[in-house]
Amino acid sequence: MELNEILRHLAENRFETASVLLFVVGLAGMLFNRNLFKKVVSMGFMDSAIFLFLTSAGYVEGRIAPIIADPSVPATVEVYSNPLPAGLVLTGIVVSVSFTAFGLALTQRLYKKYHSLNIDEIMMQARKSED
Amino acid sequence: MRMFYENFPFFCVFLALLSGILTTLVRDGKKARAVTLAMLLCAAVLNGAVFLETSLRNVNFTYAMGAFPAPWGNELRAGPVESMLCTVFCLVMLFSLMGGGKDLEEDILPEKQNLYYIMMDLLAASLFALSYTNDMFTGYVFIEINTIAACSIVMARDCGQTILATIRYLIMSLVGSGVFLFGVSMLYTITGHLLMPSLYPAVTALFDNDSLHYPLAVLSGMMCVGLAVKSALFPFHTWLPTAHGSATTASSAVLSGVVLKGYIILLIKIMCRVFTPEEIGSLGVGSVLFVLGACAMIYGSVWAVRETHAKRMIAYSSVAQVGYIYLGLGLCTPAGITAAIFQIVAHAFTKPLLFIATGGLIRASGHQKKLYYLRGAAWRNVAAGLGFTVGGLSMVGLPLLAGFVTKLVLGQAALAEEIPQWQMITALAAIAVSSLLNAWYYLPVILQIWKKEPEPRGPEGEVYDEHKENPGLSFRTAVLCMSIVVVLLGCLARPFVQLIARGVALL
Numbered sequence: 001m002e003l004n005e006i007l008r009h010l011a012e013n014r015f016e017t018a019s020v021l022l023f024v025v026g027l028a029g030m031l032f033n034r035n036l037f038k039k040v041v042s043m044g045f046m047d048s049a050i051f052l053f054l055t056s057a058g059y060v061e062g063r064i065a066p067i068i069a070d071p072s073v074p075a076t077v078e079v080y081s082n083p084l085p086a087g088l089v090l091t092g093i094v095v096s097v098s099f100t101a102f103g104l105a106l107t108q109r110l111y112k113k114y115h116s117l118n119i120d121e122i123m124m125q126a127r128k129s130e131d
Numbered sequence: 132m133r134m135f136y137e138n139f140p141f142f143c144v145f146l147a148l149l150s151g152i153l154t155t156l157v158r159d160g161k162k163a164r165a166v167t168l169a170m171l172l173c174a175a176v177l178n179g180a181v182f183l184e185t186s187l188r189n190v191n192f193t194y195a196m197g198a199f200p201a202p203w204g205n206e207l208r209a210g211p212v213e214s215m216l217c218t219v220f221c222l223v224m225l226f227s228l229m230g231g232g233k234d235l236e237e238d239i240l241p242e243k244q245n246l247y248y249i250m251m252d253l254l255a256a257s258l259f260a261l262s263y264t265n266d267m268f269t270g271y272v273f274i275e276i277n278t279i280a281a282c283s284i285v286m287a288r289d290c291g292q293t294i295l296a297t298i299r300y301l302i303m304s305l306v307g308s309g310v311f312l313f314g315v316s317m318l319y320t321i322t323g324h325l326l327m328p329s330l331y332p333a334v335t336a337l338f339d340n341d342s343l344h345y346p347l348a349v350l351s352g353m354m355c356v357g358l359a360v361k362s363a364l365f366p367f368h369t370w371l372p373t374a375h376g377s378a379t380t381a382s383s384a385v386l387s388g389v390v391l392k393g394y395i396i397l398l399i400k401i402m403c404r405v406f407t408p409e410e411i412g413s414l415g416v417g418s419v420l421f422v423l424g425a426c427a428m429i430y431g432s433v434w435a436v437r438e439t440h441a442k443r444m445i446a447y448s449s450v451a452q453v454g455y456i457y458l459g460l461g462l463c464t465p466a467g468i469t470a471a472i473f474q475i476v477a478h479a480f481t482k483p484l485l486f487i488a489t490g491g492l493i494r495a496s497g498h499q500k501k502l503y504y505l506r507g508a509a510w511r512n513v514a515a516g517l518g519f520t521v522g523g524l525s526m527v528g529l530p531l532l533a534g535f536v537t538k539l540v541l542g543q544a545a546l547a548e549e550i551p552q553w554q555m556i557t558a559l560a561a562i563a564v565s566s567l568l569n570a571w572y573y574l575p576v577i578l579q580i581w582k583k584e585p586e587p588r589g590p591e592g593e594v595y596d597e598h599k600e601n602p603g604l605s606f607r608t609a610v611l612c613m614s615i616v617v618v619l620l621g622c623l624a625r626p627f628v629q630l631i632a633r634g635v636a637l638l
Contacts, residue, residue, distance in 0.1 A: 023313060030306050039302055046309045050316055057320040085319075088268055092312070095275045099305060102279060106286070106298045113291045119299075126295050 015056030022049035036110065036117045040103040047096040051089045058085030136184045137192050139177040140209045140263045143217065146170055146177075147256035151249050160236075160244025167248040168228060171255065175221035178259075182214035186630060191637050193265065193328075201326060206265035208327075211634035212472060213262045216396055220258050222616075223388045223479050224251065230487035230609035231381025233494065233602075238288040238379040247287045253280040254390065261393045267315045267325045267405070270397050274311065274361070278304045281390045284382040285374050296373040303370040304361055311357025317350040318405075327404045338410055348414040354401060355416050362394040364420075364457050365427030368450045372434075376443035380490030383442060384483035387449045392475045395456055399468060402460065403638040412463030421461025421554060425561040427454025432568035441493060441502050444572060445485050448526060451565055452478045458558060459541055466544035469632045473540055476631075477525070477533035477620055484613040485522040491515030491602050491610070492580060502576060507584040512602050516580055518610035523573035525617050528566045533620035538562050540628055 010017045022045055029042025059081050066080035107117065114122045150170035154163040185191060191210030195201065228235075228251065239247055257277035264270050282304070286297040319325055321343060322333035337343050360367040375383045402411050411417045431450030438444040452474070459471030495511035496504050509516020525532035544550075545558035620627065 023309075027306065027309070030302055036298065043302075043305050043309070046305075050309065050312050053313070054316050054319075057316070088316075088319075091268070091272060095272065098279065099275070099301070102282070103298070103301055103305075106294055106301065109294050110291070110298065113294070119295075122295055126292050130292060 015052060019049045019053035019056070022046075022052065025049075034118050034120055036107045036119055036122075037104075039119075040100060040107060043103065044096065044100060047092065051092055054085040054089050054092070058082035134184070134192075136180055137194055137209075139181045140207050140214070140217075140259065141194060141196070143174045143177050144207075144256050144259045144263070146174055147252050147259060151252035151256065154245055154249045154252060158245055160239075160241055160248075163245035163248040164228070164232070167251050168225060170252060171221045171225040171228070174255065174259070175218055175225065178214050178217040178221060181209055182211060182218055185209065185214055186211040186634065189633060189637070202324075202329065205269060206326060206328075207263040208265040209263055210637045212631065212638060213396070215631075215634065216392070216472070216475065217259055217262050219476050219479050220262075220389045220392070221255070223483050223613075224255060224385055226609040226613050227381050227384035227388065227483045227487065229605040230483075230613075231379065231384060231490055232605055234380040234490050240289065243287070247284065250280045250283045250287070251385070254284070254385065258389060258393045262396050264397075265327050267318070267327065267330070267401075270400075271308065271312050271315060274308050274394065274397070277390065277393055278308065278361070281386060284385065285378045287382060288377070288379040290377075292373070292377045296370070296377050299370045300374040303367065307357045307360030307367070309357070310353050310360065314350045314353030314357060317346065317353070321346060321350075327400065330405045334406055334410070338413075344414075348416065351401075351406060351411060351414055352416050352419070355398060355411075355420060358394045358398045359420070359423070359457070362391045362398075362456075363450060363453055364423050365430050365450060365454060366423070368427065368431070368453075371450055372438075372443045372446040375446035375449060375486075376440060380486060383446070383490075384486040387446065387486060388479045388483035391449070391453060392479055395453075395460075395471075395475060399460065399471070400638070402463075403468070403635070408463040408465065408468060417461050417463035418554075419461075420457045421557070424454045424457030424459075424461050425557050427451060428458065428561045428565040429454075429568070432565050432572070436568060436572045438572075439502055441489050441500055441505060441576075442486065444502065444576075445482070445489060448485075448569070448572075449478075449482055451569070452482065452526075454561075454565075455537060455541060458561065459544060462544055462550060462554065462558070464544060464547060464549065465632065465635050466547055467541075469628060469635050470537065470540040470544045472631050472635065473628055474537045477537050477617070480613050480616045480620070481522050481525050481533055484518050484610065484617060485526070487606070487613070488515040488518035488522060488610060491606060492519065494602075502579070505576075506579045506582050509580040510583060514602055514607045514610045518614055519580060520577050521614040521617055523577045525621070527570045527573050531618065531621045533617045536621055536624040536628070538566060539624075 026042045026046030026049055030039050033039050033042060063079060063081040066083045068075055110122055111117055114125050116122055147170060150166050153166050157163050194207040196205040253276060257273040260273040261270060282297050282301050285300060286293050322330055324330045324333055363371040375387050402408055428451050431447050431454060435444050435447035438447055455474045456471045459467045459474060491512045492505050492508040492515045493500055496508045525534035528535045528538050542559060542562055545555050
């Protein structure tokens with residue numbers, strides 16, 4: 001495949017491209033970042049990436065949300081975009097928010113105890129106190 | 132006309148959630164405990180009834196939730212395998228809570244005890260839903276509920292170590308569920324379905340046209356890896372030993388016996404009901420799971436040999452045992468899946484038995500957790516000693532115990548004609564080496580705890596009183612029941628394996 005063609009494909013699927021990039025950034029942050037706070041934020045990145053992917057899957061250019069605003073206009077499928085992914089994203093956001101809260105609460109507890117956000121340092125201190 | 136027992140799967144989920152609400156209202160630890168134990172008992176009976184009915188009739192059924200039919204509404208689906216596993220989960224949670232009761236009272240602040248039982252109720256609800264659900268997104272939501280409840284029961288014993296273990300567990304779990312959700316989203320964008328019965332023909336059509344091979348490989352790989360991270364398959368197991376080793380006894384037992392398995396059941400359902408096992412095999416995902424499973428069997432055991440902390444040693448042994456399950460799944464044949472399900476049941480009883488027994492031994496040794504100080508502990512708490520011996524010998528693979536049957540069934544599945552030669556050799560070698568390593572670390576511990584010492588001493592030179600520790604009736608009952616099940620699974624293996632095989636055919 002030509003470079004131009006690849007770029008054209010990526011531009012056509014720009015939402016998917018962006019969401020995969022964002023997902024990888026979030027995943028890398030969660031796995032490799034040593035700062036607990038940044039790990040939790042990375043989780044937000046990762047979840048947002050998935051939400052972008054899902055919403056873009058349901059969105060159709062030029063169509064509107066499936067709400068009947070004017071009863072005199074007959075409702076046809078062709079006018080509306082798919083509402084199901086939006087419903088899934090809504091559920092996903094609830095899950096993501098609660099996990100962010102839980103993660104931050106745990107981070108705060110650890111910070112109060114060990115006065116550090118670096119997970120390596122916390123692990124070292126915890127190991128010391130165990131021995 | 133719908134049979135009445137078809138309502139039971141929904142009743143179980145509902146009952147678990149209801150008892151969670153009741154538990155918040157009672158506020159008293161003792162009453163909360165009673166509510167939860169009663170709920171688990173009821174759910175065990177209900178699930179058991181579903182299992183009896185479906186396995187006698189050899190059927191499965193779909194249960195529509197609410198007024199909307201299939202493509203719009205949500206569905207539950209139950210068959211012999213799902214209901215059997217739910218029954219096992221209820222019983223294991225019941226025994227774990229009974230056996231770990233004394234540690235729970237000491238490890239958790241009195242005013243927070245009812246919160247612990249709420250998490251147990253939530254865990255039970257999510258496990259039932261994970262086993263019975265027919266919808267991928269519902270599966271995802273209950274995975275997350277399961278995760279949050281599991282993390283909470285790790286940190287119930289409030290100290291720096293458990294909080295650290297919890298946050299590591301939380302982060303790895305979230306990586307897993309994120310990857311899984313991305314896989315599900317991709318599957319949705321390709322097929323436009325989330326219900327398993329609608330996904331199955333769509334995916335089969337894709338395979339028949341030989342189209343979208345790579346996207347399917349990527350998304351099935353992401354779903355499998357996501358669930359593998361959550362069920363601690365090597366090399367994603369790093370969070371497991373600290374989380375299971377530092378939590379209170381009942382939590383360790385429930386986490387290792389039940390929570391890890393919930394995700395694997397969803398994986399089995401995806402393998403059988405969205406794809407077929409052969410399709411997963413042809414995508415190459417099966418081989419990856421197989422190799423990782425074989426590595427886990429060896430690696431987990433090697434680390435268990437090196438461990439001196441009693442509970443962490445058992446936790447590393449869980450890593451190896453999860454490897455057995457994935458080895459069976461990786462074979463991508465009905466026989467392999469049958470072996471994996473048998474291992475799920477066997478491990479669900481054996482590992483909590485070991486954790487509960489170890490908890491008892493540790494209590495009888497002045498709360499010393501190093502293996503060295505447990506010597507002679509079996510004489511101070513005979514029930515725990517017997518439980519540990521039965522569990523340990525089962526792990527080693529002594530005939531007439533559950534662990535032996537796992538190895539046998541797994542070996543038979545690997546020797547089937549359609550299995551490629553490299554898998555056959557790897558599987559047999561991994562089983563042999565892993566059994567040897569299991570013997571290497573379980574047998575010395577068993578010998579050590581039964582070693583009669585004239586004056587058993589702790590690290591400070593203090594002498595343990597032989598008759599000080601009374602483990603209590605519920606501890607003895609729990610250990611005895613689980614030991615009996617482990618022995619029964621070993622003795623009545625053939626009919627039980629046939630039962631599972633019939634259930635797998637119905638999946």
